[in-house]
Amino acid sequence: MKRKLITLLAAVTALALLAGCGKAENGQTAASSPKQELVYATVKDINDMNPHLYPGSMPAQGMVYESLVENTPEGIKPLLAESWTISEDGTVYTFQLRQGVVFHDGEPFNAEAVKQNIDAVQHNAVKHSWIKLSTKIVDTKAVDEYTFQMTLSEPYYPALLELSMTRPYVFLSPKNFIHGETKDGVNGYNGTGPYRLIEHQTDQYAIFEANPDYWNGAPKIKQITAKVLPTGETTYLALQKGEVNFVFTDDRGTDSIDTEAMDRLIAAGDYQVVRSEPMNTKVIVANSSKAGSPAQEKAVREAIWHAIDRESIARQIFSGKETPAETLFSANVNYADIGLKTRAYDLEAAAQLLDDAGWNVSDGGTRTKDDKPLSMELYYDAASISQKTQAELIQNTVKGLGMELKLIGEDSSSIANRRAAGTYDLLFNQTWGLAYDPQSTVSAFTSESSYYHATSGIAQAEQLYDKINRVMATTTEDQRKSLYTDILTIVHDEAVFIPVTNGNLTIVAPSGLQGIGFKQTQFELPFENMFFE
Amino acid sequence: MGGFILKRSLLAVPLLIIISFLTFALNNLSPLDPAEVVLRAQGVPQVTEALLMETKAALGMDRPFLIRYFDWLTSCFRLEFGNSYITGTAVWALLGPAFMNTLKLTMVSVIAILAFSVGLGVLCALQEGRLLDRSIRGISFFLTSMPSAWLAAMMIWYFSVKLDWLPTSGMDSWASYILPVIVLTVSYAGIYFRLVRSSMLSQLHEDYTLYARACGLQESKITLMMLKNSMQVATSVFCMAVPIILGSTVVVESIFAWPGLGTLTVNSILGRDFPVIQAYVLLLAVSFVLFNTLSDLINAALDPKLRKEF
Numbered sequence: 001m002k003r004k005l006i007t008l009l010a011a012v013t014a015l016a017l018l019a020g021c022g023k024a025e026n027g028q029t030a031a032s033s034p035k036q037e038l039v040y041a042t043v044k045d046i047n048d049m050n051p052h053l054y055p056g057s058m059p060a061q062g063m064v065y066e067s068l069v070e071n072t073p074e075g076i077k078p079l080l081a082e083s084w085t086i087s088e089d090g091t092v093y094t095f096q097l098r099q100g101v102v103f104h105d106g107e108p109f110n111a112e113a114v115k116q117n118i119d120a121v122q123h124n125a126v127k128h129s130w131i132k133l134s135t136k137i138v139d140t141k142a143v144d145e146y147t148f149q150m151t152l153s154e155p156y157y158p159a160l161l162e163l164s165m166t167r168p169y170v171f172l173s174p175k176n177f178i179h180g181e182t183k184d185g186v187n188g189y190n191g192t193g194p195y196r197l198i199e200h201q202t203d204q205y206a207i208f209e210a211n212p213d214y215w216n217g218a219p220k221i222k223q224i225t226a227k228v229l230p231t232g233e234t235t236y237l238a239l240q241k242g243e244v245n246f247v248f249t250d251d252r253g254t255d256s257i258d259t260e261a262m263d264r265l266i267a268a269g270d271y272q273v274v275r276s277e278p279m280n281t282k283v284i285v286a287n288s289s290k291a292g293s294p295a296q297e298k299a300v301r302e303a304i305w306h307a308i309d310r311e312s313i314a315r316q317i318f319s320g321k322e323t324p325a326e327t328l329f330s331a332n333v334n335y336a337d338i339g340l341k342t343r344a345y346d347l348e349a350a351a352q353l354l355d356d357a358g359w360n361v362s363d364g365g366t367r368t369k370d371d372k373p374l375s376m377e378l379y380y381d382a383a384s385i386s387q388k389t390q391a392e393l394i395q396n397t398v399k400g401l402g403m404e405l406k407l408i409g410e411d412s413s414s415i416a417n418r419r420a421a422g423t424y425d426l427l428f429n430q431t432w433g434l435a436y437d438p439q440s441t442v443s444a445f446t447s448e449s450s451y452y453h454a455t456s457g458i459a460q461a462e463q464l465y466d467k468i469n470r471v472m473a474t475t476t477e478d479q480r481k482s483l484y485t486d487i488l489t490i491v492h493d494e495a496v497f498i499p500v501t502n503g504n505l506t507i508v509a510p511s512g513l514q515g516i517g518f519k520q521t522q523f524e525l526p527f528e529n530m531f532f533e
Numbered sequence: 534m535g536g537f538i539l540k541r542s543l544l545a546v547p548l549l550i551i552i553s554f555l556t557f558a559l560n561n562l563s564p565l566d567p568a569e570v571v572l573r574a575q576g577v578p579q580v581t582e583a584l585l586m587e588t589k590a591a592l593g594m595d596r597p598f599l600i601r602y603f604d605w606l607t608s609c610f611r612l613e614f615g616n617s618y619i620t621g622t623a624v625w626a627l628l629g630p631a632f633m634n635t636l637k638l639t640m641v642s643v644i645a646i647l648a649f650s651v652g653l654g655v656l657c658a659l660q661e662g663r664l665l666d667r668s669i670r671g672i673s674f675f676l677t678s679m680p681s682a683w684l685a686a687m688m689i690w691y692f693s694v695k696l697d698w699l700p701t702s703g704m705d706s707w708a709s710y711i712l713p714v715i716v717l718t719v720s721y722a723g724i725y726f727r728l729v730r731s732s733m734l735s736q737l738h739e740d741y742t743l744y745a746r747a748c749g750l751q752e753s754k755i756t757l758m759m760l761k762n763s764m765q766v767a768t769s770v771f772c773m774a775v776p777i778i779l780g781s782t783v784v785v786e787s788i789f790a791w792p793g794l795g796t797l798t799v800n801s802i803l804g805r806d807f808p809v810i811q812a813y814v815l816l817l818a819v820s821f822v823l824f825n826t827l828s829d830l831i832n833a834a835l836d837p838k839l840r841k842e843f
Contacts, residue, residue, distance in 0.1 A: 044800065045800075047619070047620060048619075048620045048621070048622075053575065054575050054576035054577050054578070055574075055575050055576050055619050055620055055621075126581070126583050126584045126587050127577060127584060129579070129581055129583070129584065130577070130578040130579030130581075131578075184621075185621060201792070202627070202630070202792065203631070203792035203796055203797065203800075204703060204704060204790075204792045205703070227703070227790075228790055228792070228796075229702060229790045230787045230788075230790060230796060230799070231787050231788050231790075233682075233686045233788065234686075234689065234701060234702050234788050234789070234790060237686070237689045237690055237693065237694050237701050238701045238702060240694050241693055241694045241697070241701055243700065243701055243702075412573075413569065413570065413573050413805070416573070416580070417569070420580075444579075447579070448582075449579055449580060449581055449582070450579065
């Protein structure tokens, strides 16, 4: 009897525990999700939102801060600056600022605030040296309340483009500066953007509220919450339940949930999937300057190019989320639509190139030249399953050609070190992305800490570097077009950057959400244009 | 007993110093330049030579290893573990709230684990070999062998999505505790209840139990007596359960988006935020040493013979 009683008690306790839980606070389903509110899943916390440093989440910073100008598919457009003039010698930029703009804390946005922000960025110049503009600004001046002037040491055509980026040349209320600086931290995050950060619980969530005083009219989506969800399984379940109703590709280009999960959500009718145009290109970088490496030879690099089945990689490894890439930059990148001759997946052509270059098949099946085997090391990011799978597929294909690829998975920092030191034959990498391409990736061709080793071994290296230096100082569109055509043709002909796929940005959003679009960058979204029907 | 406590506690000090040295040394053995690690952790798009030199000097990384270790150790005594490489904020400001969140989850789970382990262990021992005993052991074997990630996903799917009873994740209200606590309890109670059961069974066959029965003592009193004696073995195991769970909530925290030590550590490891990793390892080592000492003290209090042996 006693035993029965114990069993019964245990059962009742268990039931009470479950039944007593009640409804969850956020228990709405996707179908009845509250209007004008989005909750997006993010793998990482929004982190330090100081716009003049780099740890913060770029999509979150993009909502809060704004730049002087905006990069659009049609070119540079006004944002916080209504208009600007550039001196004839291309060194003095004078901006007429938008009037009546205020920071989230009520501070006025004016030329003095612009000067203070840009000076604060420049005081940390070493950290910002990746953005070439920071090395060229020599003077800033608040001419009058709404006129700001910036002087460069030499003409630099991407100046406006670099001013349009998510960071660092965006504006924070000077009241948030500490001792007039931002390099050692700030005491608040008041920008001029369409949303303001009103609550942040580290590693839990951050709430952004529509800025009612936004100069371009208050956004229709009234609240955006960034909810930290580290695992894709939970994100998928939270989307099903409606606790989260918006997901997009993160900064590193990783989808929070897989394609099958997306398909199931769409099939249920509550969600839609929207994909952007190509945003970047995933490439295999060949080290043209490594002594003794077969990667020094153009024929070998071209053979690898021909041996990559991009269609299969895009379709099978990326489940159709990426598209095959034929050139370093996709045609939607500025100055990149120049009709370069593509190299198709063609194993016979690859074999012919190797034969012609004197790499003959030996008894063991491996090609050799001067008793040296055709063998190289391909480095991939050990944390990326897709890179590993691609590497294995390519290894298998080129084995049939008599080429040996040794696959080595390392963490991303080690790969960056190898790229800087030149201790690699081949490695996986990707271009900087839409807003930064072609100028930032092309600048990196000459940089010791970036692609210098990849480009310095090619026959026309000196010419290439000269053209790169010249293109950055061009003052006319025609000069720029002509120089970029030459630059992109040289690296394409030399096959030092072997394209694989184009990555894009993916959004999973409630089916009733309208106005979904993308910016000219993979790092932020125009939430202010979105609204529910 | 006072002397025993003092001696036992003093023994923990050299152990902690050795652990702290190993932690510091391991992080410094990384083949990467620490200054570069800092810059990459901060998301700086391009690391240049000038930036590396500046960062090295700013962080005092150009000083000899032992001096850096000594500085770090002395600052640890003041609960200052340096600043996060990523955010630049004090490590304690990150670790403190995460530790408290994990501790809350751990304490609730440990209570549930204790209740289930002792309850089911006693029940099974008393029902040894019968259907109830075999069923409970079978079910617990099944549940314990399930990967906690899978179990967690299934629980969220059923209780949060399908029944809409509980939140899927986060730490918003008391309801948020239920699923993570169930997953942790299922994972550990299955192991610990066997221990209680077997130590109860060994007491069941002791002479004093037979004698008590022969004397006609009430069955409930005999059970209590057996439980008290078998607890001595279980004490050390249960004491160690706290730091073990404290250090192994990574999977559960990731899935339930619990803002605790597990989540913080995974992010720190991915971002190579060494000051946070060092402080985490030290914190965990301290909790292991503390709870080990505590279990020795409890056992010594229960059995005076142990005090003399020491």
